[in-house]
Amino acid sequence: MVLPLIGLIVLLASAVVCGLSKRGDVLGPCAATIAGALAVFAGGQSLLTGASPTITLPIPLPFGAPRLEIDPLTAWFVIVIGMIGAMAAVYGHSYLSNQPRRTISLSWCWYNLLLAAMLLVVLARDGFFFLVFWEVMSLSSFFLVVHDHEKCGVVRAGWTYLIATHLGTAFLLVMFMLLGSPDSMDFVHFNPAVVPGGASLIFALALVGFGTKAGLVPLHVWLPEAHPVAPSHVSALMSGVMVKIGIYGLLRVLTFLGPPPSGWGWVMIFIGVVTGLTGVIFALVQHDLKRLLAYSTVENIGIIVLALGLGVLGIAAGNIVVATMGICAALLHTLNHALFKSLLFLGAGAVLHAAGTGRMDRLGGMLRYMPYTGAAFLVGAAAISALPPLNGFVSEFLVYAAAFHVMSVGASAWSGLIAVAAMALIGGLAVACFTKAFGIIFLGSPRSKTASQAREAPAGMRTAMILLALLCLGAGLGGPWLVGLVMPAISQLLPVSMSLNELQGIFHMLPWISYAGLGLLIGTALLLGLRAVLLRGREIRSGETWDCGYAAPSPRMQYSAASFVQPIGSMFAGLMRTRRRLQAPQGLFPTAARLETETPDFFVQSCFAPIVRGLARLAAAFRDLQQGRTHLCILYIVATLLLMLIWHLG
Amino acid sequence: MRWGLLHVLFALVSAPLLAGVINRTKAFFGGRHGPSFFQLYYDIFKLLRKDAVYSRTTSWIFRTAPPIELAAVLLALLFTPLGSTAAWLCFQGDLLLVVYALGLMRFMIISAALDTGSAFEGMGASREAQLSALAEVALLVALLAVAAFTKSFSLSAFAAQAWAAGLVWPANAILPLVSAALLVVLLAENARLPFDDPNTHLELTMIHEAMILDHCGVDLAFIEYGSALKMWILSAILVSMALPLRASSSLLNFATGLGAMVIVALLVGYIESVMARLRLIRTPQLLVTAGVLSFLAVMVAMR
């Protein structure tokens, strides 16, 4: 327990120093990296030894002293936070370097505060402090989002985020108030049995409250606004880690709600499927790289919740295999998504840094100018498409495995069918989405002048990306080991009757995946060698791309991001309602023509916008009351007083 | 085990023969003599001896993609059974490995196509991404139907346990449904006729051939061979699900499996001879229909 405390102290102290001075540009990232490393170490230690050290901080506060604990479930998330926090900090040091020192320093202040708050949220064992740290986390991330507040749209996105996150917190507040008692808000004293409405009410509140943070559809609308506008290392941290704190909250609540009914599992499966499909479909049609990545985060959260739903269904049906596999898939995908999504966001940041734009239709051929970034991005893109031998495949494999096993449960068999069909469609569309992201940006030839002047990212940024890419590969090959590591955390969520040793046998197929991944790597190496041998002594020339006889192909003739997804887009036209602005070519010798497509969020358009408009109309009705004259105000006061007097007397 | 290894070796040697059988069938229906059964072998060997020309637009992705594709499809082959002959390697969940290895192959083909910066290849890549996303659903749900029936999710176990569980023609509606869905997937994934025309690549409507327009020499040989193996794998999966015969001797099983492969090739050739290519906007509908067939099969299996 000492290590994370030191880490927290380092973070908080450095946050204070960064906030007060201008020297945070080195101190901030250093502190974050050290604290991240400490956190990873502490989490690993807890998972390997199975110990759950706890400590009560000797700080006298009106609601009692905060109690912190690292149990396996917390440890797993501590590792995720520490690892990505450290990588993003290394990257951020170079990323921010061309900005004024004061701005940088302030940014690191919020960054380290965010990191500390996230660690504290997962460590806290007290409802009151949980909420306090939760709020600190939301606020510090808000300030990080509005870092580039002079750019258009950033502040608006920030406000959207702030409002959404507070609405979510309101549900959590109610939840903790129902669970706790005035004497103690400690998690161990929570008893859902005494809550009016029972455990299901608590579950519903948790799903809405934590779901807002995690970005479950339709509460995801803030996510594609806020994540892209933040500086890229912050986007990586928010998309890779902070949304997972919502998942953590859900898991933590499940630990003290007792045995779940199967209805919860169904609800989670349904929400997971809807979230996953919505996320991937909207990711597909985005033309801005960071926005695409943000939507893909929504997709992956959907996969995690779907897996969790299968797990809960397994627990409810008493099927230990399904339960273990589902929860294991959810936890593993949490880590895996953190790795590849932060990698992709860092790659997007490097592109943004080098070319000055994230709009795909202005980019192209970046692989030639940024070989390291491109290679790392390729690894991330393949990992998120769940391709072997990378880590995304391992966790999605487990989701499928849980779904296939559900087929044997009987009444829940339908969920297996739904899960498999949804996962297959999500997987296929994700491949399309990320071949588009990688292909349009890094392959072909540059579509604008700025893109052709891009240079490779500086060493700090490269290091973080390459390390993350290697971790993606490592987690893909080391699946069995990771499952062994996460096992104590899984058993926390299972009913006590299920023993750990029994569970290990379930995953006998995982080593096969590792061997297959290794085989794939070796096979590729051998075939590359064979290719080199076959090409030896042959003449290798270069020429123009063969365009069926056309001799002067130009970059503008390439398929663009919009044209690449047009066939798929037309299949989901009803959901997406893409706006097209077409200026068609006219006459016999047309000069100019343009086509713009834009896909606004369906749920914003058809769900939240009407509500907000209604609220605005309601508020406007009161506008007549407010004339700005003093005597009118006094009249209102007098009238109110009189009314109250009458009410009191009557 | 031994027979599985034999299957792998047999597939490595004779996968290009399937294309020969298909082409001869088409020639027969067209009243022509047609190219030799071994034409694809000749093509591949010719390509292996060629010099190489690379577009100036391309990067290392374009050069490394073909070996990765071939490695992926070889990996899938190791886990593919042939009829009642179990695969050389198998484990619970190998069907996902096969499907996702083919996914890796597709990812690399699409990337390499986009690397050329050609409008044609972009077009092919875009269509491939669309069709294969739908085909994957049909394929996985179809396999789920068999898995639900046999309570196992290894391709090799399907073939073995389906019989024990009573999943035999014509006693059950699952098999016709699954076979029909798998046949559609086979045609779509291998760029066969109602979806794509393998004979030409000079039209705007092509998919697979358009994506590999710019490859040459050794790379093209790798891709052609890889495609032949992919055809073999998907046909073998279809055969494993639909084969109506099972003998007690391994040799006989292996022989019937091979015979069934030839029948699949003849069937594909027949379909190509009697059908016209579907309009591009209609192809997703066929794949969705295949998905519905698989869905129905799962429903019947769950009963």
Next chain:
Amino acid sequence: MQALKEILIVLLILLNFRLLGTSRLGACVQTVALQALVIGLLPLLGPNLPTPWIMAMMAAATLVKSVVLPGLVRRALRETGVVRELEPLMGYTLSILTGTGLLVLSHLAGRKLQLPTGGVDQLLVPVTLFTMLCGLFLIIARRKAITQVLGFLVLENGIYLFGIAFAVHEPWLVQTGVLLDVLAAVFVMGITIHQINREFDHIDTDRFSTFKD
């Protein structure tokens, strides 16, 4: 026998999907006729055979529905010269997906209405519901009056199947009533189609709305 019955039931579902997925009206008519034939065959495979008298009734009904009525509709097709439903209110791919949704819905509803026999017959109730829903869907989602007549026939097929499933000894009670209804409907609609076509040169029902005032 059970296996054959299962295959026939699955065939019924597939025929419904064919109706949802095709734009050719000729194919639609053919499918409806085939569907009636399959439904007519089903009771012969059942666990207990109906009496000869009822069997004759059934044969007659099947004959009417698979030969006479489709013939009438075909004649209407010939007279109006319509071949395809070109612009349906809901696209064909989407129709198929909606059909899948309806199938799931009928399956869930069918659980509440289980037959005592068990076995393959468990599929029978969902399929009857699905057939009826498909008929209604055709009436709602297509423009041409002819497709709507076909939807009506499909609906009737579903109801007849329901009768077989639940009262194999007296399905003709359900049957004759419905048959008379349909017969009347087909004549009325045949005449209407003919008249509409002569007056306005097309049979798109949704264009009637321009005459609403």
